[in-house]
Amino acid sequence: MGALSKKMLLGSAMALAVVAGSAGALMAQDKPVIATIVKISGIPWFDRMETGVKQFQKDNPDVVATQYGPATADAAQQLQIINDLVAKGVNGLAVVPMDPSVLEGTLKRAMDRGIIVVTHEADNQKNTHADVEAFDNADYGRALNKRLAECMGGKGKWTTFVGSVGSRTHMQWVGAGEENAKTHPDMVLVDKNNESFDDANGTYEKAKEILRKHPDIKGFQTSAGNDVLGVGRAIDEAGLSGKVCLVGTGLPNPSQDLLESGAITAIGFWDPQKAGMAMNAVAKSLIAGKKVEDGADLGVPGYEKVKVVKGPGEGVLIIGNGMVLADKANYKEYLF
Amino acid sequence: MRTTGGQLVMLVVINAALLAVGAMISGGTFLSPFNLQSMAGQLPEIGFLAIGVMLAMCAGNGGIDLSGIALANLSGVASAIIVASFLASTGNETVFSIAFIAVALVIGLVGGMFNGLLISRLNITPILCTLGTQMLFTGIAVVLSDGRAVAVGSPELLSAIGNGLFLGVPISFLVFIGAAGLVAALLKFTPFGLWLMLMGTNPKAATFAGFPKARVLIATYATSGLLAGLAGIIIAARNVNVKWDYGTSYLLIAILIAVMAGVRPEGGYGRVICVVMATIALQLMSSLLNFGGLSNFVRDFAWGALLLTFLAVGRYNLVGLLTPNKSEKLV
Numbered sequence: 001m002g003a004l005s006k007k008m009l010l011g012s013a014m015a016l017a018v019v020a021g022s023a024g025a026l027m028a029q030d031k032p033v034i035a036t037i038v039k040i041s042g043i044p045w046f047d048r049m050e051t052g053v054k055q056f057q058k059d060n061p062d063v064v065a066t067q068y069g070p071a072t073a074d075a076a077q078q079l080q081i082i083n084d085l086v087a088k089g090v091n092g093l094a095v096v097p098m099d100p101s102v103l104e105g106t107l108k109r110a111m112d113r114g115i116i117v118v119t120h121e122a123d124n125q126k127n128t129h130a131d132v133e134a135f136d137n138a139d140y141g142r143a144l145n146k147r148l149a150e151c152m153g154g155k156g157k158w159t160t161f162v163g164s165v166g167s168r169t170h171m172q173w174v175g176a177g178e179e180n181a182k183t184h185p186d187m188v189l190v191d192k193n194n195e196s197f198d199d200a201n202g203t204y205e206k207a208k209e210i211l212r213k214h215p216d217i218k219g220f221q222t223s224a225g226n227d228v229l230g231v232g233r234a235i236d237e238a239g240l241s242g243k244v245c246l247v248g249t250g251l252p253n254p255s256q257d258l259l260e261s262g263a264i265t266a267i268g269f270w271d272p273q274k275a276g277m278a279m280n281a282v283a284k285s286l287i288a289g290k291k292v293e294d295g296a297d298l299g300v301p302g303y304e305k306v307k308v309v310k311g312p313g314e315g316v317l318i319i320g321n322g323m324v325l326a327d328k329a330n331y332k333e334y335l336f
Numbered sequence: 337m338r339t340t341g342g343q344l345v346m347l348v349v350i351n352a353a354l355l356a357v358g359a360m361i362s363g364g365t366f367l368s369p370f371n372l373q374s375m376a377g378q379l380p381e382i383g384f385l386a387i388g389v390m391l392a393m394c395a396g397n398g399g400i401d402l403s404g405i406a407l408a409n410l411s412g413v414a415s416a417i418i419v420a421s422f423l424a425s426t427g428n429e430t431v432f433s434i435a436f437i438a439v440a441l442v443i444g445l446v447g448g449m450f451n452g453l454l455i456s457r458l459n460i461t462p463i464l465c466t467l468g469t470q471m472l473f474t475g476i477a478v479v480l481s482d483g484r485a486v487a488v489g490s491p492e493l494l495s496a497i498g499n500g501l502f503l504g505v506p507i508s509f510l511v512f513i514g515a516a517g518l519v520a521a522l523l524k525f526t527p528f529g530l531w532l533m534l535m536g537t538n539p540k541a542a543t544f545a546g547f548p549k550a551r552v553l554i555a556t557y558a559t560s561g562l563l564a565g566l567a568g569i570i571i572a573a574r575n576v577n578v579k580w581d582y583g584t585s586y587l588l589i590a591i592l593i594a595v596m597a598g599v600r601p602e603g604g605y606g607r608v609i610c611v612v613m614a615t616i617a618l619q620l621m622s623s624l625l626n627f628g629g630l631s632n633f634v635r636d637f638a639w640g641a642l643l644l645t646f647l648a649v650g651r652y653n654l655v656g657l658l659t660p661n662k663s664e665k666l667v
Contacts (some may be wrong), residue, residue, distance in 0.1 A: 041632060071632035076381070076583035079575070083378055084626035087371035088362070101485035101577040108576075109499065 033064045034092040034283045035085045036276060037078060041069030044253065045272050048336040049096075052276030063287075065280050075099040079106050092116040092283035094276075100125040116286045117315075118279050126313030129286055132279050134270030134302070134322035137169050141176030144247050144268050147325055148177075148219050151245035151265045155186030156218030159210060161194045161203065161231065161248070163224035170223035173249075177221050190214055196227045203230025211238055222248025228267055232258035252326060252334045259328050266327040271302070271334060274322050278303045282318060292318055343598035346649070347613035354620040362627050373506055375623050377499075377574070380512035382586050383615040384408075384567035386593035387519055388560035390611050392462060393594055394523075395556050396536030396603020399455075402466040404564045405586040406473040407447040411568035412578035413477040415440035416486045433493030436572070441565045447473060448561015452554030470587075477580035485579040488572045498573030508570050513612070515566055519559065520608035528555055536603030592639060593618055596646045617642075 036053050038046040050067045057065040068085065070077035075098040082093065083106060093115055097103045100122040107117050107127040119128045152158065160177065162170035174193060181187045191210060196203040203222075207230060210217060220231050228250035235244050242262040250267035258264040281298040285291075292298075294308040302322030311317040326334055358366030365371060385404040392401035419435045447469070454465045488494065500507045523529035531552045535542040542549060572578045597614035599606035618639065625635045 066629055068626070068629070069632065070585075071636050072585045074583060074585040075579070075581070077585050077632070080378055080622065081626055081632070083374050084371075084623045087365075087368075087374035087623070088627050089365060099485065099579060099581075101487070102575050102579055102582060105490070105498065105574050105576040 031062055031064050032091040032284070032287045033089075034066075034094060034280055034287070035090045036065065036067040036094040036096075036280065037081055037085070038067060038069040038096045039078065039098045040073045041067075041071065044251070044336050046096075049272035049276040052271075052273035053280060055273070056277045056280040060280075060284065063280075063284055067276070070098075073098065075102040079103060082106050082110065086110045086113060086115060090115060092118065092280075092287050094118045094120070094279035094283050095122075095128075096120045097122045097125065103127075116283055118283045118286070120275055120279050123317055124312055125315075126311075128311065128313065129315045130282050130292060130318050131311055131315065132275065132282055132303075132318045132320070134275055134278075134320055136307070136319050136321075137172040138176040139321070140268065140323050141173035142180045143323060143325060144173065144221055144249075145177035145180040147266050147268075148221050148245055148247040149181065149184050149187060151247070152187065152219045154184040157188045157190050157214050157216060158219035158221065158245075159190050159194065159214075159217065160192045161196045161206075161220065161222040161224070161227045163198050163227075164195050165193055167223070173223050174221060187219075190217070196222070196224050196230065198224040198226050200226040200230040200233075203227050204233050205230075207231040207234035208238075211235070211240070211244075217244060219245040220248065222246070222250075225249055225251060228255055228264050229258065232263040236261055236263040247325075251336065252331045253336060256331070256335075259326075259331050262328070266325050267331070268323060268325050269334075270322045271324055273336075274300050274302050278318075278320060278322070292316065343610050344607070344613065346646075347597070347610060347617060350617050351613060351620060354617065354624060358620065358624045358627065361624075366624065366627055369504065371623070373501065373504070375619050376509040377506040378623075379615050379619040380508045380570050381408075381567050381574075381583065382589055382593065382618075383512050383612065384515065384563040384570070385586055385590040386597075386611050386615055387516060387608060388563040389590045389594040390597065390599045390606045390608070391519070391532075391556050391560050391563075392466075393599045393601055394532055394536045394603055394606045395462075395553060397462070397539050399462045399536070399556075399603060400466060400591070401451065401557065401560045402463065402587060403447070403451060403470040403473055404560065404567070404590055405583045406470040406477070407444055407561055407564035408568035408571060409578065409580050409582055410447065410473040410477040411440040411443040411565040412488070412572040413481045413486050413580055414443050415568070416488045416572065416578055417480055429491035430493050432491045436488065436491075436494065437569050440569050440572070441562060444561045444563070444565020444568065445558055446561070448558040448564065449554055451561065452557030455557065456550035456553035474580055481580060483580070485577040487577050490573075490576055494569075494573045497570065498575075508573065511566070511570070515563065516608050516612050519563075522559070523608065528552060532556060533604055536600075536605070538604075589618065589639075592643050596643055598646070 038049060046069055053065050053067040068081050070081060078098045093110055097119060104127050111117055111127055117128045119125045119131045122131055123133055125131055160174040162174055194206055211234060222228055222231055228248045231246055235241055235246060245265045247266045249269060251269060255264055255267050277300045278298050281300055282292055292308055295305055297304045298306060303320035307319040309317045388401050388404050392399040415436050418439050423432050423435055451466055451469055454460050455462050497507050502510060531547050535547055535552060571582060593614045597610035621638060622635055
């Protein structure tokens with residue numbers, strides 16, 4: 001038994017060292033605790049959101065705001081974090097669901113325990129007190145198209161790209177874009193709704209085909225995050241930078257070069273930093289027992305006058321005006 | 337079997353230590369009944385899959401079951417679609433729940449038998465076979481559900497399994513302990529259990545001794561499939577909706593648990609009680625790190641370190657290496 005107990009001792013000592021070494025000190029908190037749980041940690045989008053949560057914490061010393069997220073993109077892992085935090089006893093959850101439907105059961109259990117639940121990017125979530133969306137999808141599509149029309153001078157052939165025709169938000173964006181283009185009778189939509197599947201390379205090939213088929217094309221409106229990169233590269237290689245307009249959803253960091261070269265006219269996105277702050281602001285006022293009324297100011301840029309409508313469940317849908325259109329002149333303010 | 341009792345004692349010690357550390361850093365809330373219930377409710381999903389992996393490993397000859405979580409998702413998705421097509425969940429809730437459970441178990445069983453048949457009759461290496469069926473099961477689930485989440489709803493009985501307590505213990509945890517007990521009894525008291533372990537220890541001798549090898553293999557993978565079906569039921573009961581890509585990270589965690597529990601990857605040895613204890617240890621550790629507000633990458637790191645520790649302690653006489661007077665026999 002001597003060797004055995006030594007073995008045990010060694011093994012458990014090692015395991016303990018691992019745990020003790022990595023576990024930080026925990027203190028009892030009197031202030032309301034708001035936990036932000038993102039889809040996955042360690043990617044630029046949610047790192048940017050964390051800067052917002054930290055900023056919120058700095059501005060609101062009367063609450064405790066921290067961000068958590070699973071190391072792998074798996075709804076089951078996100079769910080476990082939420083379960084543990086509920087057991088630990090937080091007052092508010094601000095969740096960006098990996099998969100809204102899979103989280104319904106867990107969020108319901110949290111709400112049953114009196115925890116305030118706020119979600120983001122989940123306008124179909126039933127078990128939530130409030131879902132915060134950065135913008136109205138139709139407004140966003142219209143804004144992208146306005147920028148495109150301005151660049152095209154209101155005339156010429158143009159086309160649209162979507163991630164897939166099954167993607168609801170993308171179809172809403174290009175749909176609103178088409179509506180807006182109708183105010184410019186000289187804008188002609190050709191070969192609309194090309195599917196990119198968010199693959200920059202596939203989009204590049206498809207954009208080259210379109211440039212060959214319509215040598216006189218003047219504009220592209222794209223939807224998925226990588227589309228601007230694919231189409232931008234095709235425009236750049238064809239030597240059409242600055243002659244063909246490209247406006248679409250994209251992130252500042254990867255788009256830098258193409259924005260500089262003029263292949264991308266402008267990119268549209270919403271700032272996860274502001275979304276993180278807005279979610280926490282909503283959670284804080286709901287915990288305090290206040291309601292978020294239509295037209296309220298959340299104290300976050302882009303969310304100064306939010307639209308509040310009834311959500312799919314008991315909760316409300318809070319829609320801000322947090323869209324950002326960045327071009328060569330101002331993208332540097334948003335590098336993430 | 338020098339690790340036979342040691343592994344269990346070590347796991348118990350680690351669990352106790354984790355609970356103690358948790359109580360210390362959280363000022364007691366870690367041991368609150370609600371958190372204990374929450375953790376007990378979280379672990380059955382992965383526990384079922386880990387027992388399945390253990391059974392496959394025990395069969396030897398590179399036995400492993402990679403299709404567990406895929407089969408669990410398929411059971412949930414397919415059962416929800418099949419049952420909903422002829423029963424409304426708003427109708428008789430108990431009938432709906434029982435039908436859902438029965439169909440999910442059947443799908444799990446059939447999927448597991450399919451694995452067993454491929455491995456025993458066609459002699460496909462288990463790791464390749466179950467990798468293939470994993471994709472097959474996932475594919476079927478995607479096609480059936482159109483890639484979307486499928487609503488199961490929360491009919492009374494299912495909702496009780498997912499959220500209910502019996503004498504303060506989550507019912508899902510009791511189901512898990514019950515199923516684990518049955519598998520343990522199966523291994524200990526039936527000829528099947530003896531054949532499985534002996535076959536895993538020495539497949540050649542098993543052939544010459546005239547063991548019904550194919551039947552044992554099929555039964556092993558069928559049990560593993562049945563456990564995956566149970567995992568699918570628990571997932572559906574807790575989450576209200578089921579989806580084909582749920583728990584993709586479970587695959588490796590289940591293997592991790594099995595190895596931590598001292599199951600021999602070469603086959604022939606494994607104890608259900610150790611797998612249960614290892615599942616609890618991983619759950620405690622994961623919840624502890626979430627309580628401490630640490631990055632989940634730290635958790636992955638800690639799990640990896642724990643796994644390597646167990647492997648090292650189990651396989652080499654590590655203690656002997658560190659205490660020179662006992663190391664003569666090592667080289």
